[in-house]
Amino acid sequence: MPEQVLVLGGAGFIGSSIAIELKKNYPERKIICLDNLRRRGSELNLPRLKHFSIEFIHGDIRSPADLDPSVLKVETIIDCSAEPSVLAGFTSPQYVLQTNLLGTINILELARLTKARLLFLSTSRVYPIAPLKSLNLVELSTRFALKAEQTSLGVSELGISEDFPLQGYRSLYGATKLASELLIEEYRQAYNIPTIINRCGVVTGSWQMGKVDQGVFVLWVAAHYFQKPLSYIGYGGTGKQVRDLLHIQDLLRLITHQLQHFTELDGEVFNVGGGVSNSLSLLETTQLCQSITGKSTQITASLEERPGDVPLFITDSSKVIARTGWQPLIKPEAAFEDIYQWISDNEATLSPILS
Numbered sequence: 001m002p003e004q005v006l007v008l009g010g011a012g013f014i015g016s017s018i019a020i021e022l023k024k025n026y027p028e029r030k031i032i033c034l035d036n037l038r039r040r041g042s043e044l045n046l047p048r049l050k051h052f053s054i055e056f057i058h059g060d061i062r063s064p065a066d067l068d069p070s071v072l073k074v075e076t077i078i079d080c081s082a083e084p085s086v087l088a089g090f091t092s093p094q095y096v097l098q099t100n101l102l103g104t105i106n107i108l109e110l111a112r113l114t115k116a117r118l119l120f121l122s123t124s125r126v127y128p129i130a131p132l133k134s135l136n137l138v139e140l141s142t143r144f145a146l147k148a149e150q151t152s153l154g155v156s157e158l159g160i161s162e163d164f165p166l167q168g169y170r171s172l173y174g175a176t177k178l179a180s181e182l183l184i185e186e187y188r189q190a191y192n193i194p195t196i197i198n199r200c201g202v203v204t205g206s207w208q209m210g211k212v213d214q215g216v217f218v219l220w221v222a223a224h225y226f227q228k229p230l231s232y233i234g235y236g237g238t239g240k241q242v243r244d245l246l247h248i249q250d251l252l253r254l255i256t257h258q259l260q261h262f263t264e265l266d267g268e269v270f271n272v273g274g275g276v277s278n279s280l281s282l283l284e285t286t287q288l289c290q291s292i293t294g295k296s297t298q299i300t301a302s303l304e305e306r307p308g309d310v311p312l313f314i315t316d317s318s319k320v321i322a323r324t325g326w327q328p329l330i331k332p333e334a335a336f337e338d339i340y341q342w343i344s345d346n347e348a349t350l351s352p353i354l355s
Ligand SMILES: NC(=O)c1ccc[n+]([C@@H]2O[C@H](COP(=O)([O-])OP(=O)(O)OC[C@H]3O[C@@H](n4cnc5c(N)ncnc54)[C@H](O)[C@@H]3O)[C@@H](O)[C@H]2O)c1
Pocket: 008, 009, 010, 011, 012, 013, 014, 015, 034, 035, 036, 037, 038, 039, 042, 059, 060, 061, 062, 079, 080, 081, 082, 083, 084, 099, 103, 121, 122, 123, 124, 199, 200, 201, 202, 203, 204, 209, 215
C-alpha cells in the first residue's frame, strides 16, 4: 500500500467514506481529501475528516492549478468527485461537462505527472437509455422484473453486465463518465498509469446527502422521518420502478481489496452493485421505510416521466465477483436501519439538508 492517497470529491458521500476507511485501516498513511464543497451537506463531513486526521484541501478539479503535481505528490488517486445527478445534465450542462469531463482530464494529467495509479468511480449510467427502456419486463404486484427471455447482449435475470451494448444516448452525466473511461484507458496505454474503473449502480448508506435527483434511498427514509411529501414519478405513478442498492460498507470492502490487488486488476472495468437480491421498487422502498420509521408520509402519483429515467436497473456484478471473490453482504433492511439511525443521531444538523 503506497504512502499517500488523494481522494478527489473527498468531502462527498463515497469520497469521505473511503478516506475514513483507509485511515482506519492504515493510520500511518497520509490521506488528502480535495473537494470544492459544491454538494450541499458535504461541509458536514469536514469535522469527520479532521477527527480522523485526514488533510482537507478546498479545491476544484476544473482548475489545473488546484491539482498541482508539486504539491500533490501522491501514489494513489481515487476519483469520487463529480456532479453525480442525471438531471443536472438537463439543467446545468456546463457544470456537468466541466467537472465530469474537463476535471477528468486534469486528474489524468496529475496522474501522468506524479505517476500515480487511478481508481475511478464510474456509473451504470454509461449504459444507453433506449435499450434499457426496451428490456423485456414483467409487471408484478409491487415491481417491474426482468423476464428470463431477453434479446439484448449483456442482460439476463441477474441484471445488466459489462457486455450490454454502449450505442445510443445516455444523458450528459452518463456521457461524461463514459468519455472519462475512454480517456482513462488512453492514458493507461500511453503513460502506463495503472487504472481500475468501477461502474457503480446506486450506492447508499449513512452520510449520503440524498436529494430528489440523487440518493433516492436516503431521500425516501428522510422523507418518512421528517414527514415530507414524496412522489412516484412516471411509469403510471405506481412506484414500480426498480434499482439495486449497494451499501457503502460493501463498496469500501471491494475498494480496499482492489487497492491491495491493483496490479492484477489493472485496466479492468467492473459493474458494481447490490444485484437482484438487493433490489427494491419505490413501492417496496416505501413499505420498508414505513416499517423502519413507524411513520407514513404523503406520496402522490406524477404521471410525467423524468428525462433520462429508466424503469429498471439491476447490476450484474458477476465479473467483479469472479475476479475478486467479493460479494455484497448488507441487505436493504440493514442499509435502511443504518440510514435511519444516522438521521436520528444527527437530526438537528441534517434537518435543513434532508428535509
Ligand atoms: N452514490 C451513488 O449512488 C453513485 C452511483 C454511481 C456512481 N457514483 C459516482 O461516485 C462518485 C461519488 O459520488 P457520491 O455519491 O459520493 O456523490 P457526492 O455528490 O456525495 O460527492 C461528490 C463530491 O464531489 C464534489 N465536487 C463536485 N464538483 C467538484 C469539483 N468541480 N471539484 C472538486 N470537487 C467537486 C462535491 O462537492 C461532492 O462532495 C461520483 O463520481 C459519482 O458519479 C455514485
